[in-house]
Amino acid sequence: MTATARTETTPRPRPGSPRKVAMLAGALYLLTFLASIPAVFVLEPVLSDPGYIVGPGEDTRVLLGGLLDIVNALACVGTAVVLFPVVRRQSEALAIGFVASRVLEAAIIFVGVMSLLAVVTLRQDLGATGGADADSLVAVGAALVAVRDWSFLFGPGLAVANALLLGTLMYRSRLVPRAIPLMGLVGAPLLLASNTATMFGVNEQVSLLSLVALPGIFFWELSLGIYLVVKGFRPSPLTDGPDVGGSAPADLRTLAR
Known part of the structure; x- marks a missing residue:
């Protein structure tokens, strides 16, 4: 068998294959962790030093954190x-809500x-040159x-909406084991309670309640x-049917409604 024949007989995933x-979706989720967790530590100088704006500063570090x-x-x-082209086949309204919450x-x-x-x-521009009153700066x-x-x-706090919307879609569709979205569906009310308490000054952002709410x-x-990177969709x-980037079949669109 020639190399050309082998190439022609070997099935290749389509660009929009599940x-x-x-x-790609799983890799992007993992990228959010790889970017957001280090950022908290990299930005520490500007977050913890009240006099950073008039001091020597670590601007390169802050820019990297940004x-x-x-x-x-x-x-x-x-x-x-x-994920939208896939999950919209379960419920277009929930899928649009998920996209909107992520954009927000x-x-x-x-x-x-x-x-x-x-x-x-x-x-x-001002602090390092003494061009303005230090106290004002x-x-x-x-x-x-x-x-x-x-x-x-409020930004990461929208994980509550994301968990409720995407978690519901994943739980109903069984695209992943139900134990995975269940963690989000249980953790979302706890995080909402923690963030609400923080907003009204009842709870600190880093507290026992926050630590209980965050793991889910x-x-x-x-x-x-x-799971999406290693296993893909169930x-x-x-x-x-057609590529998941295309239109949903008519019967699935009917079920989504």
């Missing part, structure tokens, strides 16, 4: 865009990034860091990413 879609947060935000949107999450993360980059700009810097702190609460959401997204009518 396996490739699952791998870049990691941007990568995280873009990966968040990517997970929703890649990314937008809030960008707000936090821009606030910290503004601190760097002010430090370079410290107050402005503290305000910008506060914006980032709130964005950190954390392991839901982590296990989903790993056999389902949602992945049968």
